[in-house]
Every structure is written in C-alpha cells, then in structure tokens.
Amino acid sequence: MILIGSIERDYKSIFRVNSMESTKILIADDDKKTRDFVTAFLNYKGYQVFQACDGQDALEKIELNEVHLVITDLMMPRVNGLEFVKKLKAMRPEMVIIAYSAFGNFEMTSSLLKAGVFFYLEKPFNLDELETHVKRGLEHQTLQSQSFKTRPSIRNRSRIQNIIGESEKMLSLFELIEKVAASDSTVLIQGESGTGKELVAKAIHDLGSRNNKSFVPVNCAAIPDDLLESELFGHVKGSFTGAIATRLGRFEMADRGTLFLDEIGDMKPNLQVKLLRVLQNKELEPVGATRSKKVDVRIVAATNQNLERLVATKAFREDLYYRLSVIPIMLPPLRERKGDIPLLLDNFMVKFNANRQGKVKGLEKDALNILCHYEWPGNVRELENLVERLCIIKGSGTIAVSDLPEKYVGRRPQASSEPQALPDAGICLNSMVEEFENRLIMQALEKTGGNKKEAATLLNLKRTTLIEKLKKKKLLPGEALTSSR
Ligand SMILES: Nc1ncnc2c1ncn2[C@@H]1O[C@H](COP(=O)(O)OP(=O)(O)OP(=O)(O)O)[C@@H](O)[C@H]1O
Ligand SMILES: [Mg+2]
Known part of the structure; x- marks a missing residue:
C-alpha cells in the first residue's frame, strides 16, 4: 500500500510512466513531491496529468487545456483550496473535483461538499483509494453529460426513433418489435399505465408491411358497452334506434392495416365471444346485417390489467386470451x-x-x-x-x-420511512441497507454539527458504536476519530 502524506519515496522506481493521453486530470498542490508522486501514479494508470502549484495556476491551466477531473490540495498559497473549488465550479460546473488535506474537519468537509467537491480525502490516503474515486468521478461525469445529450450511435441503430430508452430491457424490446413487425401474428401488449403500450403498437404497424394502410385504435374501455359492438363491426341503417345510416366499423376501416384494441381487459364477455369469432373466421357481421364480410386485419391488443388473472377469475375468456397472445409483449415499468x-x-x-x-x-x-x-x-x-x-x-x-x-x-429515499415496493427484478439488500444507514448517520452528524456523542444519541447508539461504524465505513477516517467531539 502506498500512502500519500506519509511516505513519498522515489516514485520513478515505483511507477513505470505509461501515459495513454486519454483522460486528462489536473493536480493542484504546492508540494512538488506530492504532485510528482500522484502524477507518476496516474500516468502509470493511463491518465494524462497536468500540474499546478496553486489555485491560481490551476485556474489558468484549466482555462487553456481540456481537463476532465481535478485533484486538489486544500492548503495552497495565493488562491487556496476552497476558494479555488468555488471559482472552478463557477467556471466549469460539470467539473469533478477530488480534494484532500491533512487538516480536515467536519465543518470543512461539509463546506467542500456544498461547494461541489465530489469527494474529500484526508491525508494520509492510499493511492488505490484515490484511483477508485477518480474512476467513480469520471463515471459520474459521463452519466451527467449523457443526461443532457442524446447518444445518436445507439439511437440510430434502431428504426424505432420515437420510443426512448437505452436500457437492456428497452434494447431487447426494440429487437422484439422489429421481429414482430415483420410477421402478421396477433400481439398482446401488457404493461402498467403510461409504459408506452400505444407507442409500441404503432411502432409494430409502422415497421411492418401494412404501414401503407391504416392503424386504427379502439379504446374498449372508453366506448359504452352497448355501442362497442357497432363501433367495432359497423351497423346497417335502422338496425337499432339511432342507426340513421349504415356505418363502417373499425375492423373494416383497418382492412389490410392494423386494428389496435386498447384496454382489451375491459371488454364484456358477450362481445369477447363475437370478437373471438371474427378472429377465427376472419369475417364479421355488422350489427343488423344478414351477410358476413371478409376482413384482413392485423390485431394488436393491449391492457394494463393482468389478463391471466382475469382469465383465472373467468372475467376474460381463456380461448380469446390464447388467440390474442400469440406474441405477448410485456413492457417494463420505468x-x-x-x-x-x-x-x-x-x-x-x-x-x-x-x-x-x-x-x-x-x-x-x-x-x-x-x-x-x-x-x-x-x-x-x-x-x-x-x-x-x-x-x-x-x-x-x-x-x-x-x-x-x-x-x-x-419521496427521496433518504427522507422516506415508508417501506419500498420490492421491484420484480429484485434488489441488493446489503447495499441498500448500507446506503440507508450511511445517509442517516451523515444526517445525524450534520444535525449535530459533527458532534459524535450527540449524533449517537440521535441514532440511539453508543458513541463508541457510532465511531466504530464511521471507521468501518471510512466516513470520518484518521485522527478525527480519536477526538472527543
Ligand atoms: N419509451 C417511451 N419513449 C417516449 N415516450 C414514451 C415512452 N413510453 C411512453 N411514452 C409517452 O408516455 C405517454 C403514455 O404512453 P402510452 O399512451 O403509449 O402508454 P400506455 O402504456 O398506453 O398507457 P395507458 O395504459 O395508460 O393507456 C405518451 O405521451 C407517450 O408518448
Ligand atoms: Mg394506452
């Protein structure tokens, strides 16, 4: 283990210089030995490093060079660490800054974090530890920058431009949509409200061979039960009160195109039978008609209800369910x-x-x-x-x-005491519990201005137990632990 601030040996004998000129890091420290030592280590790890001997020098170098991350000492002449951090954040808000010092205390740490420092290390620190924070900082920066720019490389790979998503789940969904669009099979899209079922239905139509014909949506839940049959299959003039003219149904409107049966779970059983017949025979009878008509329609159905459960309770016909779910698509909740x-x-x-x-x-x-x-x-x-x-x-x-x-x-997790719903994909219990514990400990320390005895009382812990936890978690390392505060 190589510690900064304790031993600083001849670094050239430890690190082979190996700069790949990729990620650019600036180190600001008035102590040349530390600067050279950290530089040699980071070069060895493949980073390109600029050096600055104080805050002012660092600001000038950052102005002139592309720099991705800054590591800085806090005790420096001219512009000191905290002042430097504030100026740098005003100039480059996205900059990831890792600060270190031998004279840290809780107040200083919290003002540094408030000023936007990504991580604060107390001297002596381990270079491997520094590298871990550098990597985390760079990852964080990538995530931040991705949040405000789309990544055309991935978007362009898919022909589905209006459905946004790059997660594994969405990438497999895109693949599935492309395959399904090429077929003519019936599709059943299931997913919670607002997950994009209609968007997916439309994408299947747009990417398929029927895209030069109509995509006709019908919301089965929005149309009164007694009107839905004629809405779907049409009616002939005089077939019921109010049928003043013969009217085409949505099935016929969608002929050679796609009919999107939305909220299919809300369809009443008597109409389910009629729908099943149309799907099986590929012909329909408008309300009041004596002859049936042939139709060539691709069916895409959707529901935010659990259709299998509806089948189990006999609220939805099992035969219709199987007829519809030739290709089932399950949309993941956000x-x-x-x-x-x-x-x-x-x-x-x-x-x-x-x-x-x-x-x-x-x-x-x-x-x-x-x-x-x-x-x-x-x-x-x-x-x-x-x-x-x-x-x-x-x-x-x-x-x-x-x-x-x-x-x-x-609903921030740190403020919530409600039990969280366990996602279907599961969780990592240990890391969630640890994160929760860390947040509460930091809040207790913040509330008590860093006083461990009072913080321990707030947490109903012994002071020594709290200190033990802080030590283990490296939340307040070094000499601060031995202080009586
Ligand atoms: N992946 C996505 N990318 C972009 N917009 C989306 C996405 N998913 C949903 N939306 C948008 O969210 C809104 C709801 O989508 P949509 O109507 O398709 O959801 P739904 O699953 O049919 O919901 P409901 O069950 O309530 O009808 C729409 O404005 C849609 O454009
Ligand atoms: Mg919908």
Missing part, C-alpha cells in the same frame, strides 16, 4: 429501467423547449438525482407531464430541487 430516466428527461425537455422563447437548460445535479431515484408510479407518462409542467413554470434556466413538486422531493 422503475425497473431507471437508467433511462436522464435520457427521457433530456428528450422531453427538448420537446417542450421547442417553439418556446425561453429555454430550460437542464436539471441541477440534486434535482436529477431525486428524479432518478423516484419510483414513477405513472411511468413515462408521469415523467413527460412533469417535464412539460417544469418547462412551462420555470420558463428558462436550470431546474433546481426547489422547482420540483412536493411529492417528488418528499
């Missing part, structure tokens, strides 16, 4: 593909910024963080509506936490 949230936010922001004078530039890190952890019970529809509302109300500038409606802020 909470199971949270990685897509930044991309969705970005795309909807572009959409709702268009045709408006002011432009909302994006979200601040904390606001983005909250939305990325939110459970989105209304799925993409909820997210889309929120972005529209934020763009209209904010008008321009950057969305901050204070701009978010109460329910989003209130």
Whole structure:
C-alpha cells in the first residue's frame, strides 16, 4: 500500500510512466513531491496529468487545456483550496473535483461538499483509494453529460426513433418489435399505465408491411358497452334506434392495416365471444346485417390489467386470451429501467423547449438525482407531464430541487420511512441497507454539527458504536476519530 502524506519515496522506481493521453486530470498542490508522486501514479494508470502549484495556476491551466477531473490540495498559497473549488465550479460546473488535506474537519468537509467537491480525502490516503474515486468521478461525469445529450450511435441503430430508452430491457424490446413487425401474428401488449403500450403498437404497424394502410385504435374501455359492438363491426341503417345510416366499423376501416384494441381487459364477455369469432373466421357481421364480410386485419391488443388473472377469475375468456397472445409483449415499468430516466428527461425537455422563447437548460445535479431515484408510479407518462409542467413554470434556466413538486422531493429515499415496493427484478439488500444507514448517520452528524456523542444519541447508539461504524465505513477516517467531539 502506498500512502500519500506519509511516505513519498522515489516514485520513478515505483511507477513505470505509461501515459495513454486519454483522460486528462489536473493536480493542484504546492508540494512538488506530492504532485510528482500522484502524477507518476496516474500516468502509470493511463491518465494524462497536468500540474499546478496553486489555485491560481490551476485556474489558468484549466482555462487553456481540456481537463476532465481535478485533484486538489486544500492548503495552497495565493488562491487556496476552497476558494479555488468555488471559482472552478463557477467556471466549469460539470467539473469533478477530488480534494484532500491533512487538516480536515467536519465543518470543512461539509463546506467542500456544498461547494461541489465530489469527494474529500484526508491525508494520509492510499493511492488505490484515490484511483477508485477518480474512476467513480469520471463515471459520474459521463452519466451527467449523457443526461443532457442524446447518444445518436445507439439511437440510430434502431428504426424505432420515437420510443426512448437505452436500457437492456428497452434494447431487447426494440429487437422484439422489429421481429414482430415483420410477421402478421396477433400481439398482446401488457404493461402498467403510461409504459408506452400505444407507442409500441404503432411502432409494430409502422415497421411492418401494412404501414401503407391504416392503424386504427379502439379504446374498449372508453366506448359504452352497448355501442362497442357497432363501433367495432359497423351497423346497417335502422338496425337499432339511432342507426340513421349504415356505418363502417373499425375492423373494416383497418382492412389490410392494423386494428389496435386498447384496454382489451375491459371488454364484456358477450362481445369477447363475437370478437373471438371474427378472429377465427376472419369475417364479421355488422350489427343488423344478414351477410358476413371478409376482413384482413392485423390485431394488436393491449391492457394494463393482468389478463391471466382475469382469465383465472373467468372475467376474460381463456380461448380469446390464447388467440390474442400469440406474441405477448410485456413492457417494463420505468422503475425497473431507471437508467433511462436522464435520457427521457433530456428528450422531453427538448420537446417542450421547442417553439418556446425561453429555454430550460437542464436539471441541477440534486434535482436529477431525486428524479432518478423516484419510483414513477405513472411511468413515462408521469415523467413527460412533469417535464412539460417544469418547462412551462420555470420558463428558462436550470431546474433546481426547489422547482420540483412536493411529492417528488418528499419521496427521496433518504427522507422516506415508508417501506419500498420490492421491484420484480429484485434488489441488493446489503447495499441498500448500507446506503440507508450511511445517509442517516451523515444526517445525524450534520444535525449535530459533527458532534459524535450527540449524533449517537440521535441514532440511539453508543458513541463508541457510532465511531466504530464511521471507521468501518471510512466516513470520518484518521485522527478525527480519536477526538472527543
Ligand atoms: N419509451 C417511451 N419513449 C417516449 N415516450 C414514451 C415512452 N413510453 C411512453 N411514452 C409517452 O408516455 C405517454 C403514455 O404512453 P402510452 O399512451 O403509449 O402508454 P400506455 O402504456 O398506453 O398507457 P395507458 O395504459 O395508460 O393507456 C405518451 O405521451 C407517450 O408518448
Ligand atoms: Mg394506452
């Protein structure tokens, strides 16, 4: 283990210089020995490194060079560490900064974090530890930058341009849509409300050979039961009160095209029988007609109900269920593909910024963080509506936490004591519990101004237990642990 701040040996004998001129890091420290030592280590790990001897020098070098990440000491002449961090963040808000010092305390750590420092290390620190934080910082930066630019490389690979998503689940969905579109089989799309069932149905039509004919949607839940039959199959003049003229049904309108039977789970049993007959015989009888008509329609059905459960309770016919679900497509809820949230936010922001004078530039890190952890019970529809509302109300500038409606802020995992729903994909219990524990400990320390005895009381722990935990978690390493505060 090589420690910075304890031993600084002849670094050239330890590290072979191996700069790949890829990621560019700047190190600011008035101590040349430390600078050279860290530089040699980072070069060896493949990073290109610039050196600065104080904050002022660092700001000038960052102005002139492309720099991706900054590592800085806090005790420096001219512009010192904290001042440097503040100036740098004002100049380059996206910059990832890792700061270190031998004289840290809780107050300093919290003002550094408030100023936007990504991680604070106390001297002496291990170089491997430094590298871990560098990697994490760079990953974080990539995620941040991806949140406000679309990645054409991936989008262009798919012909499905209007369905947003790059998560594994969405990429497999795109593949499935392309395959399904090429066939003529009946499709049953299931998924919670707002997951994009109608978008998927339309994409299947648009990518298939029927795309030069109509895509006709029917919302089975929105049409009164007694009218749905004639809406679907049409009627002849005088067949019932109010049938003042012969009318084409949606099936015929969709002839040689696609009929989208939305909310199919709401269809009443008597109509289910009639629908099944049409699907089997490929011909229908308009209400009041004496002769049947041939139709050539591709059926795509959708529901946000659990059709299998409806079949089990006999609310939905089993034979119709099997007839419809030749190709079943299950859309994932947004909470199971949270990685897509930044991309969705970005795309909807572009959409709702268009045709408006002011432009909302994006979200601040904390606001983005909250939305990325939110459970989105209304799925993409909820997210889309929120972005529209934020763009209209904010008008321009950057969305901050204070701009978010109460329910989003209130549902931050750190503030919630509600039991969370266990996602179908499962969770990593240990890491979630650990993260939860860390947050509560940090909150207790913040509330008590870093006083461990009072923080321990707030957490109903012994002071020594809290210190033990802090030591284990490396939350407050070094000499701070031995202090009586
Ligand atoms: N992956 C996505 N990319 C872009 N927009 C999406 C996506 N998924 C859903 N949307 C948008 O969210 C809204 C709801 O989508 P859609 O109507 O297809 O959902 P749904 O599953 O049919 O919901 P419901 O069951 O309530 O009818 C639409 O405005 C749609 O454009
Ligand atoms: Mg729908």
